[in-house]
Amino acid sequence: QVQVVESGGGVVQPGRSLRLSCAASGFTFSSSAMHWVRQAPGKGLEWVAVISYDGSNEFYADSVKGRFTLSRDNSKNTLYLQMNSLGPEDTAVYYCARAVNTLIETWGQGTLVTVSS
């Protein structure tokens, strides 16, 4: 079945960096755009970024533009989110999700990122 599994979350100090990974299975990863969506504790959902199926295009929410970078390795069926200059406002569960056309379809279980000193 279609599955995405996030990893790499944890506690990080303000100003530091963290890289999240998302391992995909059960579908043709190299044909699918992929998204990251985050959810701060007790809050709603916020779209973060999307990368095209081949990695040639990336788009970011204004709140993370210039600090976060998406990449993918289609040979490993893996998506990455490099997060730099992290602040307390980035504390959230980060969900990786598969896109079907422009629809965000299948979500992973998420990985928690806590930015705290």
Next chain:
Amino acid sequence: EIVMTQSPATLSVSPGERATLSCRASQSVSSNLAWYQQKPGQAPRLLIYSASTRATGFPARFSGSGSGTEFTLTISSLQSEDFAVYYCQQYNNWWTFGQGTKVEI
């Protein structure tokens, strides 16, 4: 940015009752509107897409309607497993979510 506004924030209903959730877009999103269901401690799950198409695995008591700027999610007869937070999301122009409606007993 297209702003999505959901109402009410919380909906208190009893099992077996009908629930009607609303979602309004700040500008037209055509039918590019999805609903997601999120239960505590779980990831969101796609419930409705293209405003009215039910996703795999959800029963017929869930239905979506609307186009343009006004959308509705209806749960015809609430079951215990339906108590959750429901988010609408537009995917017509980038991606933005509503703030969610919590359906509670």
